[in-house]
Amino acid sequence: MFQDIAAALLADAPELRGKLLPNASMSELTWLRVGGPAQVLFKPADEEDLAYFLARCPADIPVMAVGVGSNLLVRDGGVPGVVIRLGRGFNDIEPLDGARIRVGAAVPDVRLAQAAAQAGIAKLAFYRGIPGTVGGALRMNAGAHGGETKDVLVQARAVDRSGAVHVYDNAGMGFTYRHCGVPDDQIFTRAVFEGVPGDPAEIEREMQGVAEYREANQPIKSRTGGSTFKNPPGKSAWRLIDEAGCRGFRVGGAHMSEMHCNFLINDQNATATDIETLGETVRKRVFEKTGIMLDWEIKRIGVPAPTSAALAAAE
Missing domain, CATH: 3.90.78.10 (UDP-N-acetylenolpyruvoylglucosamine reductase, C-terminal domain)
Incomplete structure (x- = not known):
């Protein structure tokens, strides 16, 4: 167990709308189901709430963001500082003109693929095979089945430790294999992806093929x-x-x-x-x-x- 610092953090940010949970279990939030607690788990209400908290969180307290924990190993001693987990306020999905779609960073990759298919947007079906969230896909340039995030990303938003919001175009992300160049202390909140017009039924068939391949070849x-x-x-x-x-x-x-x-x-x-x-x-x-x-x-x-x-x- 860590020292409880949640009350002090809340005192510094009295208008916070999200939840601060001291010594919160992390094993329940990861697919591997192991690890110690987070000293504080913060669930922001939305991007504005996240920026408000980060602007008031003392600089000497470590902060990191996690998604659904699909590729995360939390060590047995737990995570000192603040772990941020995005939730409902980051789950928006909105198809746009020009075969584009805007999604929140907490949206699971499979939901991104499904929403794109329903909107008739091809080239994003590979996300059906990635067991994470959009935020994680941005951070690690996630890819599968011949597609990568760098191939379809138009723009991403992130909040830094001072609470400032940054907007990155594709080139500004600094993508390389399973990596992006955006500083680690920035937390992605939303992104816009672009595919090409496609037939929803054909895209669904492609996604089904991805799902069948995973089930046959990976211990999912x-x-x-x-x-x-x-x-x-x-x-x-x-x-x-x-x-x-x-x-x-x-x-x-x-x-x-x-x-x-x-x-x-x-x-x-x-x-x-x-x-x-x-x-x-x-x-x-x-x-x-x-x-x-x-x-x-x-x-x-x-x-x-x-x-x-x-x-x-x-x-």
């Missing part, structure tokens, strides 16, 4: 964080893991999937330490076998659980 019904490691240039991470003999490899309550060995699975009440140790061991074995060091695609946040020695010293 397990406690997983999606792809664990990024693909190195010209290589497939799963193939390197397989060549290193790590398909099915286990540490504690977690193992690398037999179906798709770039997915790690929490199948026996693993701790975050189990999962991170598993990933780091796989990275080491792949490097020893191939000379390639895999980079994590799953985002790891927070601090490790304190050791018993540290607890004894604290007491």
Whole structure:
């Protein structure tokens, strides 16, 4: 448990409309279902409320945003500072002229794909295969099935630590593979995407194909964080893991999937330490076998659980 700082934060922002929750469980908010609490979990009412809070949050308190936790590993010691989770005030979806669609950052990627299909906007069906939110897709240039966020983004809005709102065009996002160049302390709130006119029924069929591929080739019904490691240039991470003999490899309550060995699975009440140790061991074995060091695609946040020695010293 962390020191409760929620009351002090609220005193500095008395007109806050969102919720500040001290020592809020993070394991319930992630697909891996592990990890300690957030010192404070903040659920802003809307972009204005988010900007109001950030402008008044002391600069020495760490702040980070999370989505639905689909590619997130929270360490067992929890997350000091403020974790921001966008909700209803960031769920708007509005089709626009010119085969464009404007969506809030909390909209799940699958809903973006579905709304685009209903509006007859093609080229966004690949989002059907991405288990996250629009905010996460912007932050990591999410992609699947031949499409990437950089291919369809027109504009994105973000709020910085001072509460100022920034608007980025596609070039200003600084997209590279599974990365964008917008400073990490800025929180995306909304985006506009552009496809091309298409037949809704044909787009639906394409989305169905994406869904069937995922179900047949990925362990989507397990406690997983999606792809664990990024693909190195010209290589497939799963193939390197397989060549290193790590398909099915286990540490504690977690193992690398037999179906798709770039997915790690929490199948026996693993701790975050189990999962991170598993990933780091796989990275080491792949490097020893191939000379390639895999980079994590799953985002790891927070601090490790304190050791018993540290607890004894604290007491």
